[in-house]
């Protein structure tokens with residue numbers, strides 16, 4: 370029997386981490402109707418990612434599989450997330466990225482609709498901006514790009530790459546779709562995702578009050 374191309378213990382650990390964290394994100398209502406997908410880097414060529422179409426609130430080890438940077442399944446007959454390329458492009462580009470989270474919360478979806486014309490949500494002056502790695506003061510701004518939605522992941526991935534060529538970022542919105550956020554590991558990716566969610570919620574509430 371040939372050896373596995375990835376560390377099976379690393380997979381087990383990554384799967385446990387995804388399952389625990391995603392259960393909490395799902396309980397918050399951020400993964401409705403089987404939407405959303407989640408991944409964790411295993412090594413310099415492989416990531417653990419959710420199987421396509423599964424109920425993200427009820428994940429088990431069977432719902433997590435391995436892919437390479439081309440988005441191809443490794444050692445599994447399951448179909449990886451339809452949006453696998455949006456995860457693997459980040460791992461391939463940044464060796465220090467260890468976790469990518471994609472959710473469909475109501476705040477993320479509504480903000481993506483409201484700001485798709487501008488193509489960006491500007492977050493500035495919030496203390497919570499310090500939740501993003503590298504920020505040490507509220508006196509800064511974080512720009513959250515809003516990309517047009519597409520069912521063609523190569524098109525979306527090319528747009529993300531073009532953005533990353535211009536500016537460092539920890540996440541983006543897709544119009545009418547949801548949010549991608551990432552970090553060096555699960556706690557950091559989750560902190561970034563939660564900060565985006567909170568701050569987008571603030572912007573939406575402010576818009577209502579300012580009407």
Ligand SMILES: CSC[C@@H](O)[C@@H](O)C(=O)COP(=O)(O)O
Pocket residue numbers: 402403404405406419420421422423449450451452471
């Ligand atoms: C159930 S509609 C949402 C999907 O089209 C997609 O955007 C999504 O987030 C989940 O796709 P999946 O293939 O399960 O990873």
Ligand SMILES: [Zn+2]
Pocket residue numbers: 404405406452471473546547
């Ligand atoms: Zn999605």
